[in-house]
Amino acid sequence: EDQVTQSPEALRLQEGESSSLNCSYTVSGLRGLFWYRQDPGKGPEFLFTLYSAGEEKEKERLKATLTKKESFLHITAPKPEDSATYLCAVQAGRRALTFGSGTRLQVQP
Amino acid sequence: EAGVTQFPSHSVIEKGQTVTLRCDPISGHDNLYWYRRVMGKEIKFLLHFVKESKQDESGMPNNRFLAERTGGTYSTLKVQPAELEDSGVYFCASSQGESLHFGNGTRLTVT
Structure with a gap:
């Protein structure tokens, strides 16, 4: 059974204080690892897809990396508008996405 | 481009009642989840769903849940009869590729 564990559950940062979110996964035949951002009352918003170990993708202050067992979402010099829940999900073969519980990020000005 | 639209945004029903949730995917997206x-x-x-066909329904919890996708366009998810444990947020998603x-989901509360 595919499993995704995200840590920490919650993270509070000061504006400009860089940090990383972790997503550990167990899956047979990884097809892709996905990062989503979710704001309160909204649906998940797609950020990145990573396909193979060593791959990295960047978008503004966010950078996602992937190894064979985990993925990191690095947030550089965050701003209050980066506050959200960040979700990690994996897809094995043609199966549907398996989500982690998410990390609630709060960035204080 | 219009996004995925779900109706209603909130629903409060009593245990034993029926509720139908609706999802309108992005136009042209064959995959609906x-x-x-x-x-x-x-x-x-x-x-x-892929178009109007159920590709994988392995996550459906029991036969109180019925999903349909008319003509490969919008989809409905009916819960009949609703139980307390059905409370939660129901999300619909569509895709034409990987992402x-x-x-925004339908928040269902069963009392």
Whole structure:
């Protein structure tokens, strides 16, 4: 059974204080690892897809990396508008996405 | 481009009643998914349509849940009769490639 564990559950940062979110996964035949951002009352918003170990993708202050067992979402010099829940999900073969519980990020000005 | 639209945004019903949720995917997206998040848990897969056909319904919890996709366009998810444990947020997503586009969900409360 595919499993995704995200840590920490919650993270509070000061504006400009860089940090990383972790997503550990167990899956047979990884097809892709996905990062989503979710704001309160909204649906998940797609950020990145990573396909193979060593791959990295960047978008503004966010950078996602992937190894064979985990993925990191690095947030550089965050701003209050980066506050959200960040979700990690994996897809094995043609199966549907398996989500982690998410990390609630709060960035204080 | 209009996003994925879900109706209603909130629904409060009593145990034993019936509720129908609707999802309008992004135009042209063949793949349509239903997911749900119950209190304190992660988002979990319910089922997947490709056009009007059910590709995978392995996540449907029991036969009180019925999903349809008329003509490969919008989809409905009916819960009949609703139970307390059905409370949660029901998300619909559509895709034409790798990334899923989610709607804002329907928050269902069964009392």
